[in-house]
Amino acid sequence: MTVGKRPHLLYVAWGFPPSRSAGVYRALATANAFARSGWEVTVLTASREVFEYQTGTDTELEKAVDPTIHVVRVPFSWIRGEPDLSNWSKLRVASNLLWTHLRARKDWLEFPEAVYGGWRRELINATNIVHKEKPVDLVIGSANPNVDFLPGWHLHRKSRVPYVMDYRDTWHLDVYADRRIGSPRSRSVRRERQLLKQSVEAWFVNGAICDWHAREYPENSKNYHVVANAFEEEFASNFVGLQSPAKDALGDGLVFGYLGTIYGPMPLKETLEGWRKARQKSRLVAASRLVIRGRLGHFTEPDPKVLAILSEYRNDQVSYEGPVSKTDVAAVYKQFDALLLILGRSKYVTSGKVFEYAATGLPITSLHHPETATTEVLSGREDWFPMQEVNADEACRVLLATAERAAEMTAADYAKNQQWALHLSRGKQLEQPIKRLAEIVKKDGDQCVPPLEFSSSSESDHIS
Structure with a gap:
């Protein structure tokens, strides 16, 4: 050179x-x-x-x-x-x-x-x-x-x-x-x-x-x-000054969101069954929605097995709303009050989306086994609700805890979480x-x- x-x-x-x-x-x-x-x-x-x-x-x-x-x-x-x-x-x-x-x-x-x-x-x-x-x-x-x-x-x-x-x-x-x-x-x-x-x-x-x-x-x-x-610094800038949702927590409910690809050994069934149980135990969750965005499988056509599982919970306010362009990701996150991190068990798997999740400042529900590499990424973060084991009852527990916290979070809480994530x-x-x-x-x-x-x-x- x-x-x-x-x-x-x-x-x-x-x-x-x-x-x-x-x-x-x-x-x-x-x-x-x-x-x-x-x-x-x-x-x-x-x-x-x-x-x-x-x-x-x-x-x-x-x-x-x-x-x-x-x-x-x-x-x-x-x-x-x-x-x-x-x-x-x-x-x-x-x-x-x-x-x-x-x-x-x-x-x-x-x-x-x-x-x-x-x-x-x-x-x-x-x-x-x-x-x-x-x-x-x-x-x-x-x-x-x-x-x-x-x-x-x-x-x-x-x-x-x-x-x-x-x-x-x-x-x-x-x-x-x-x-x-x-x-x-x-x-x-x-x-x-x-x-x-x-x-x-x-x-x-x-x-x-x-x-x-x-x-x-x-x-x-x-x-x-x-x-x-x-996460990209330009992405994180979209959430500076993020405000708490202006809604009646019991009347309007919350929006729980997952954004990413659903594939392989991910505990989707346990998550949705836990969601159903949580709706039966909480008026807040019963008034809320669970939205899946992203790809169902790795190819152009959605995985029919995943579609079949999602259809079982359609009456539980679970909806799949399609893929998202990278340029629209920040806008989609802003539609959510809490984020669902659904992953397969592996100490070697660090999902790319966990970094974006952290950057938003929103509360995160970890719907995966604790022996997953993302556990290390999120350790020490406030407003993070991890499962101790993978089953529907445990999913129900962390979803209920997340809902309670999401309904009361303030702009200052979001900003504190965003500050914590800067090292990522x-x-x-x-x-x-x-x-x-x-x-x-x-x-x-x-x-x-x-x-x-x-x-x-x-x-x-x-x-x-």
Whole structure:
């Protein structure tokens, strides 16, 4: 890196706006933070059609991308389905089952990751083009998918560019069962070990996940760091001066709200049964509503099983009111008097929304097992009502306590909670990592290592 030149970050994230996947917010915030810190940022992400046809889009979210960021959309062909049948090969037309089997095997040979492995070739080709046009000083890959880590390793091999592995999720740790996924001698585990060993840093969203990786891959663990999820300062500013609800607590009731994705082993049934019990015990709760906003499952169409559960409680003032654009999240939170944090049990799972919840200043009902990483995040916060175990009676208890407190909260109470949450802001989480990496890039740049000339991706990128 020459003197006076802005460092060039290549940020790799399969899901980036307009994707509405769960990890998109961390990716967007990280890329924006580097851009605002004076870095030149190029983002490699999947093509828009993938999000439009498969996972759904949030077009408003694109407006939040820093205008200086250059977004490169890399073609991605998803094995799940091609909506345009004219693009199907003769083999696929003849036997979609056989084609799917062969395609899955080919993808795995490209990179040891189901579904996404076949993106390796296009991703490396795009990386080469970006680096040739404007040499890259640092690469950050945000996973999953884990193939996002590969461009950093590729440029490190070719031009000694440092790279960071940002684990938004885990590769070989089942965070709910607390066990390793696959054999420790598998090709994908060997690949992960190799990538971690050569990375300049690895980021994990909480201490439990960081410690697990340090035990499993100790070779470079001195460079493992916790970079937690966080809330944006601009988001928090929406709640400054938040006023208590101007309503008759018994006559008008309250609005309890959940905002996020409902999926997997989340205690939704226990929560709703607890809500039903609370309505039978409290006039205030009986006059209140429970509103679910967000996605039901990970794909465009809502999960029918979740819809079926919600429909059972329709007569208990439970309603599902659809997804929310990131740009409208603050306005939706303002419609709630209390927030419901529904999560599956895992000491490794830190929900991204818990940070936004904390920033609002509103009371929070934790409808999850205490052995969940968010417990550590919220410990010490006032107006937080956690369950001691997961069942309908315990859900009823904390909902009743939350309702009583929500009905009496004042503007001063909200402000006190907001002040407590300041340490969870994005600026606080990324300030030190960005400074560290700037020093690393500066030090490496002083060595004046020229970028090497190399061709498109080759089979030498594989590990056997």
